[in-house]
Amino acid sequence: MNKYHRSVYIFMLSLFLDFSLLGQMYTSNPVKFTDLKYADSVEIRSRTGSNVLLSSEAKQTIDDFFKKISPQEIKTLHKGYSKDKSSYYGILQLITSTGNHRLFYYCENVNGKFLITKVRIHER
Secondary structure (H helix, E strand, O other), rough: OOOHHHHHHHEEEEHHHHHHHHHHHOOOOOOHHHHHHEEEEOOOOOOOEEEEEEEHHHHHHHHHHHHOOOOOEEEEEEEEOOOOOOOOEEEEEEEEEEEEEEEEEEEEEEEEEEEEEEEEEEOO
């Protein structure tokens, strides 16, 4: 391998490593649905309707939903921050023995902590 080819090879390898590391940094995210706290009031939408609940009621509703469907696997389909980092969202796929469900959650940054303000459940 001559000097030119070796330089091109090293340059391409460094680009590949840079993009790989950037990709890992971009996809790694410390925010997890199960770790999030609920805001004082939370809007929950499902096929039964839409309600604004107190945080304790919202937590109980979501806990009951998870108990009812008992997911075998939970996959994160999408997640991300707003440009100004004032909000965060996620879309989860809940895989169960009776079918799949989607759960969308939206959080707002309150005093440096993301609090769930909206949850949408799409039962299939």
